[in-house]
Amino acid sequence: MLSDETIQSFLTAHPIAVFGVSRDPEKYGYKVYRTLKDKNLPVYGINPRATEVDGNVLYPDFQSLPEVPQAVVTVVPPEVTREVVQQALQAGVRLIWMQPGSEHAEAISAAEQVGATVVYGGPCIMVIAKTYLR
Numbered sequence: 001m002l003s004d005e006t007i008q009s010f011l012t013a014h015p016i017a018v019f020g021v022s023r024d025p026e027k028y029g030y031k032v033y034r035t036l037k038d039k040n041l042p043v044y045g046i047n048p049r050a051t052e053v054d055g056n057v058l059y060p061d062f063q064s065l066p067e068v069p070q071a072v073v074t075v076v077p078p079e080v081t082r083e084v085v086q087q088a089l090q091a092g093v094r095l096i097w098m099q100p101g102s103e104h105a106e107a108i109s110a111a112e113q114v115g116a117t118v119v120y121g122g123p124c125i126m127v128i129a130k131t132y133l134r
Helices: 004-013 026-037 078-091 106-111 125-133
Strands: 014-017 041-045 056-059 071-074 095-098 116-117
Touching: 004 116, 004 125, 014 026, 014 078, 014 125, 026 041, 041 071, 071 078, 078 095, 078 106, 095 106, 106 116
Parallel strands: 014 041, 014 071, 041 056, 071 095, 095 116
Antiparallel strands: none
């Protein structure tokens, strides 16, 4: 079960990087990013095929971010999550939230081995943000 402490650590992380931001409002990559932004959380969006969404800059990859995020949310296929988690761990990120469908077993194991907090196979961060940040 997901603890309140884990939830609070993600919701107070500054900044949060969302990998897989979409420009399509119907896709979860857009919905996750927009929900976190609407809750006034400091969020960087990452999409290698887009430069902006809703007037906000999108970055092509983890290395292009202006600062190292404290938390990472993945909204990408599992193989991409694996790469993202490797990059995040190398940069020192220790809070990783894998949206349902983006989980990768090797990435989970690698993150847990270095003591990172990993949320996977569970709730969508949008639901959590809407519940905890009113």
